[in-house]
Amino acid sequence: MQQPSDLDKKNMVEKAQIKGIREGLLITVGEGDWEQVHASLLEQLDEQGSFLHGARLAVDVGTHVLKAAELGKLRNDISERELTLWAVLSSSPMTEQTAQTLGLATRIGKPLPEYPAARPDPNLQSGEEAILVHRTLRSGSSLNHAGHIVVIGDVNPGAEIIASGDVVIWGRLRGMVHAGAEGDENAVVCALDLSPTQLRIAGHIAVTPQRRGKLNPEKAHLVNGQVVAETWDPKKSK
Amino acid sequence: MPAKVVTVTSGKGGVGKTTATANIGAALAANNQKVVCIDADIGLRNLDVVLGLENRIVYDLVDVIEGRCRLRQAMIRDKRLPELYLIPAAQTRDKSAVSPSDMVRLCNELREEFDWVMIDSPAGIERGFRNALAPADIVIVITNPEVSAVRDADRIIGLIESEEKGPARLVLNRIKPSMVKRGDMLSMEDVLELLAVELIGLVPDDEVVVVSTNRGLPVALDGKSKAGQAFRNIARRLEGDQVPFLNLDDNGSFFDRLKSLIRPGGN
Numbered sequence: 001m002q003q004p005s006d007l008d009k010k011n012m013v014e015k016a017q018i019k020g021i022r023e024g025l026l027i028t029v030g031e032g033d034w035e036q037v038h039a040s041l042l043e044q045l046d047e048q049g050s051f052l053h054g055a056r057l058a059v060d061v062g063t064h065v066l067k068a069a070e071l072g073k074l075r076n077d078i079s080e081r082e083l084t085l086w087a088v089l090s091s092s093p094m095t096e097q098t099a100q101t102l103g104l105a106t107r108i109g110k111p112l113p114e115y116p117a118a119r120p121d122p123n124l125q126s127g128e129e130a131i132l133v134h135r136t137l138r139s140g141s142s143l144n145h146a147g148h149i150v151v152i153g154d155v156n157p158g159a160e161i162i163a164s165g166d167v168v169i170w171g172r173l174r175g176m177v178h179a180g181a182e183g184d185e186n187a188v189v190c191a192l193d194l195s196p197t198q199l200r201i202a203g204h205i206a207v208t209p210q211r212r213g214k215l216n217p218e219k220a221h222l223v224n225g226q227v228v229a230e231t232w233d234p235k236k237s238k
Numbered sequence: 239m240p241a242k243v244v245t246v247t248s249g250k251g252g253v254g255k256t257t258a259t260a261n262i263g264a265a266l267a268a269n270n271q272k273v274v275c276i277d278a279d280i281g282l283r284n285l286d287v288v289l290g291l292e293n294r295i296v297y298d299l300v301d302v303i304e305g306r307c308r309l310r311q312a313m314i315r316d317k318r319l320p321e322l323y324l325i326p327a328a329q330t331r332d333k334s335a336v337s338p339s340d341m342v343r344l345c346n347e348l349r350e351e352f353d354w355v356m357i358d359s360p361a362g363i364e365r366g367f368r369n370a371l372a373p374a375d376i377v378i379v380i381t382n383p384e385v386s387a388v389r390d391a392d393r394i395i396g397l398i399e400s401e402e403k404g405p406a407r408l409v410l411n412r413i414k415p416s417m418v419k420r421g422d423m424l425s426m427e428d429v430l431e432l433l434a435v436e437l438i439g440l441v442p443d444d445e446v447v448v449v450s451t452n453r454g455l456p457v458a459l460d461g462k463s464k465a466g467q468a469f470r471n472i473a474r475r476l477e478g479d480q481v482p483f484l485n486l487d488d489n490g491s492f493f494d495r496l497k498s499l500i501r502p503g504g505n
Binding site for chain 1: 363365397432
């Protein structure tokens with residue numbers, strides 16, 4: 001990201017850069033204390049007045065790590081100016097996740113790809129990193145990650161998880177899950193209760209059959225192009 | 239005493255938000271609490287009808303926010319319960335007439351004077367919902383024992399958590415014990431297993447509710463109705479009392495009916 005080179009150092013915070021993109025406007029905010037950055041951004045929007053009226057904004061918050069309340073306030077303040085905040089770009093996975101739970105996009109320029117193409121960042125090799133999510137994913141929340149995903153909590157129907165690597169759910173998996181989303185056929189999905197609405201591994205899709213018998217932790221993987229779920233057996237695991 | 243702001247919401251429409259707001263509000267007012275109900279469903283107002291106050295509306299919520307009248311002037315006092323007031327929604331405008339910070343300001347003004355501010359949220363997850371949620375201290379999520387309503391409740395609970403207004407409390411409305419028993423309806427356990435939030439009320443399906451809603455007489459004021467009893471219990475739980483849940487297992491045998499005659503209104 002380009003920062004203005006000769007900025008007036010006396011200014012407490014750098015001014016945000018506003019530029020037009022295909023999806024609306026992209027605003028890149030400066031460094032510094034978030035409250036000041038926030039205030040200065042609003043001031044700038046007010047200065048522009050009716051010129052921006054009705055615009056769709058994507059805000060690149062850079063390295064700021066923002067909580068839900070801060071992002072929510074930003075969205076409210078922006079909507080009060082008759083503008084729409086639709087995306088928040090961030091280099092912090094935490095902030096990206098928070099933005100996603102608020103229903104904001106975290107990527108621009110790439111419209112949602114056709115199924116079953118992969119959505120995660122292609123720069124990261126599968127298996128390079130994993131994220132740990134310690135909460136229940138409720139309907140409407142979406143977790144997207146180039147790498148592995150581990151959730152401690154339930155994944156409710158209506159929630160979706162898309163990973164380029166493996167997915168491990170320490171809880172009930174009832175939502176949609178896509179492992180190996182970039183085409184990795186060796187990806188696996190494990191859950192204490194494996195009952196997803198739909199399960200995808202690479203380009204293969206399966207739905208959960210009616211459950212019979214007692215509940216066991218299970219692992220789903222591909223065998224000759226078929227998604228197979230097996231009861232977790234510690235003796236068989238490598 | 240500064241009021242508690244309670245927002246009643248559901249995500250899905252038609253599960254009983256307005257009925258619940260009216261009845262919990264009425265039940266609190268009947269316990270000598272000072273209550274104001276706000277209808278945040280601008281453009282599709284209903285709370286005035288359910289409370290039977292439709293013909294007394296002069297000013298509404300949008301008039302207050304846009305400064306056409308004082309807050310006092312928009313508050314309609316219920317004649318049956320002198321401690322119950324209503325601020326109706328505008329019917330000729332839409333949700334964009336109000337912003338979340340308008341609602342916060344309005345509620346802060348009301349907090350000084352009342353014990354409870356009850357907000358009836360519109361269905362959906364857009365502006366209207368955010369308006370209703372912004373000032374809330376307590377959020378009550380209403381759902382029915384149906385898969386679609388529970389799914390929407392789950393989504394709403396997630397949004398409430400991400401706005402840091404949680405944990406939400408759940409009211410399970412319109413339970414038909416006979417259907418649950420036959421396994422044709424989700425049971426309380428099924429719903430709670432998925433939603434994993436605190437239950438604050440179980441309301442049985444009751445035809446009396448339809449009648450009382452149409453007449454504008456809150457069922458909570460009807461001593462005989464089981465649904466009315468359930469709403470009164472929710473009000474008491476909000477006030478901090480420990481109230482056991484109603485036993486909805488109404489198997490209707492002669493002996494049970496005899497018992498309920500001997501202990502009328504027993505829990």
